Amino acid sequence: MSTNETKKVLQTEVDYSKKVLEVKNLKKHFYIGAGKTKITNRAVDDVTFDIYKREVFGLVGESGCGKTTTGRTIINLYKPTDGDIYLNGRRIGAGIATQVSNIAKIKKDLKQNILNLDSRKLAISNLKKELNSKLADIAYQKRIKARDLKEQVAVVKQDIEHYHTQVFNTKNVYTLDVESIKYKFTLDKTELLDLTINKSQNEQDNELAIAKTKFNKKLEGLKESAALDKEVIQQRIADLKTEYEHEVKEIHAKFKDLIVASEAARVHKSTVKQLITDKKNQMKKDLAARKEQFEKDMNAISKPNYEAVKQKISALNLAHKVEVAALNEQAKTLKAQYKEKIVAVPKVVVNETEKAQIAEKIAMLKQTAKAEIEVQKAEIVKIKEIYKGSDSTVSAGDMQMIFQDPISSLNPRMTVKEIIGEGLTVQGISSKDEIDKKVKEVLRLVGLAPEYATRYPHEFSGGQRQRIGIARALIMNPTMIIADEPISALDVSIRAQVINLLTHLKEELDLTILFIAHDLSVVRFFCDRIAVMYAGKIVELASSEDLFKNPIHPYTKSLLSAIPQPDPDYEKGRKRTSYNPRQHDYRHDKPAMREVSKDHFVYLNQQEFDALKK
Incomplete structure (x- = not known):
């Protein structure tokens, strides 16, 4: 192997000694509503991973x-x-939730530490905590009983619900059948009435009417003409009348024999009238029979005992009220008992010296807490400054993103040149010639002709639009690219082209790629390492080969079982593995990312980890 070939191979290998991207305990929460109705959507919840030089991380x-x-x-x-x-x-990004939480904890600890200095207040506080805990248990029992009541009432009402469903279905079928019988009679009546009509005569009359309309329009045009002499107009009118009379004769000759034949086949109106009467009588019989059947079906539906159901529900409500009243009485008794306990807490008499000592300790606690809060606030200010500093501007060039949808991610009102060169303009490059030169270079790089720079996004195919998106990212000369499902909106053949293009660019430009996708068959052959995400958390992280050969987390196994194979015999026997998150018991033994083998991490609790090792 030549020196150049050796150098190229080395350039494509991952350099695990150099981290390009470090993500530590990343969280992104979205909030809906406010106050008591506020809902937190933990879209990304405590995600940690590193990406190394020249690596494709899936x-x-x-x-x-x-x-x-x-x-x-x-x-x-x-x-x-x-x-x-x-x-x-x-450091190009950070959140402040930890600092905000730390400030709240410092304040809470300060309050508790001050409380600890007064034995009476501490005892009263502990008694109140005990009371609130017991009242919370009672409130929980009331909620459970309310839920049980709702379920029991639903069971009691099942007969009524079933009855109403049967009645509705029976009436609905009857209505449809009645409409069907009536519609059939209407069709039969229309067919019978058609037998009394000489259709050839009707066709002749229609053609004669059309010919007459055309003649009248031409005649009217000649009469209103101001450009022709009177003699010329009269001559043309005479010619038009001759032409019209000739056309009328041709129409009569065309339909003469047809009208005679159609007249011979025509049924007399009296006969048709009798047939329609017979059909109508038959319809009435069918409707009467269907109505009789409907009444039988309705009578066959057993009616529930509304009074018995009402009594059962009343009994359930009464029992529930008794239970709730007992719980309320229990809560009332607890409040009275703890009120007595709080009153009975002995007062502590302290002298002036002890008061001074306590005041001094409180001042020291407040001073310490204030200093700790200032540290957290300084960190918050530091984090906010990240987005205003030069590092943020530099990182904007070092890291670029290829978006999932090649249509919506491109501005339809901008040309390709404006779309691709916008990043350079934002970075302060204002030279038109320099921007033109770089745009043409990057278009060639992604396999598009430089002449395309003056076109608009709608003039390209899906694969070409995705190449434009790639060019927009590459023009900033980044060290890392985030490819957000860049092939999901493309056809299979175009997907291969884009993957091959990304592979070529990675080798040629020494790129590191974060490849986001849901197509595991593509990720398997394109990525060096793969992280599997579920509900905002990474549940498994390993090399591509190791993950597919030895999946451990149940969710990973479920995903892999869904991959189709180009083998009919295999597909016939392929079984999907479903994942149920409730199979884990994480109430007390909390999970964490644990290394089950070299560089293979799985989201497990200690019990699952021990079972896996065995």
Whole structure:
């Protein structure tokens, strides 16, 4: 192998000694509503991973698992809720949730520490906590009983619901049958009335009417003509009348024999009238028979005992009221008991010296807490400054994103040149010649002709539009690209072209790629390592070969079982593995990413980890 070939091979290998991207405890939460109705959607929840030089790192999972949100948060399209993002050693993004939480904890601890200095207040506080805990248990029991009542009432009402469903279905079928019988009579009547009509005569009359209309329009035009002499007009009118009379004779000759034949086949009106009467009588008989059957069907439906159901529901409501009243009485008794306990807490008499000592301790606690809060606030200010500093501007050039939809990600009112060169303009490059030169270079790089620069996005195919998106990312000369499902909106043949293009660009430009996708068959052969996401968390992370050869997490196994194979015999026997998150018991033994083998990490709790090792 030549020196140049050796150098090229080395350039395509992953350099695991150099981290390009570091994502630490990244969180991105979206909030809906406010106050008590506020809902938190944990789109990305505590995600950690590193990407190394020249690596293609795959992020896979079903739609809604948080893949795209992770990519958009890394590139700062979304501000992180918490965690840190480092690109080439520079901190380019961070969230402040940890600092906000730390400030709240410092304040809470301060309050508790001050409380600990007063034994009476501490005892009263503990008694109140005990009371609130017991009242919360009672409130929980009331909610459970309310839910049980609702379920029991639903069971009691099942007969009524079933009865109403049967009645509705029976009436609906009867209505449809009646409409069908009436519609059939209408069709038969129309067919019979058609037998009394000489259709050839009707066709002749229609053609004569058309010929007459055309003659009258031409005649009217001649009479209103101001450009012709009177003699010329009269001559043309005479010719027009001759032409019209000739056309009328031809129409009569055309339909003469047809009218005679049709007249011979025509049925007399009296006969048709009798046939229609017979059909109508038959319809009435059919309707009467269907009505009789409907009444039988309705009578066959057993009616529920409304009074018995009402009594059962009343009994259930009464029993529920008794239970709730007992719980309310229990809560009332608890409040009275704890009120007595609180009153009985002895007062502590302290002298002036002890008061001074307590005041001094409180001042020290407040001072310490204030200093700790200032540290957290300074960190918040530091995080906010990240997005205003030069590092943010530099990172905008170092890391670019290829978006999922090649249509909606391109501005339809901008030319290709304007779309691709916009990043250069934002970075402060204003030279038109320089922008033109770089746009043409990058278009050639992605396999598009430089002449395309003056066109608009709608003039390209899906694969070409995706190449334009890739060119827009590459013109900034980034060290890393986030490819957000760049092939999901494309045909299979075009997908191969885009993957081959990305492979070529990775080798030629020494790129690192975060490849977001849900097509595991593509990820398997394109990525060096793969992280599997579920519900905002990474549940498994390993090399591509190791993940497909030895999947461990149940969700990963479920995903892999869904991959179709180009083998009919295999497909006939292929069994899908479903994943149920309730199979894990994480109430007390909390899960974490654990290394089950070299560089193979799985989201497990200690019990699952121990079972796996056995």
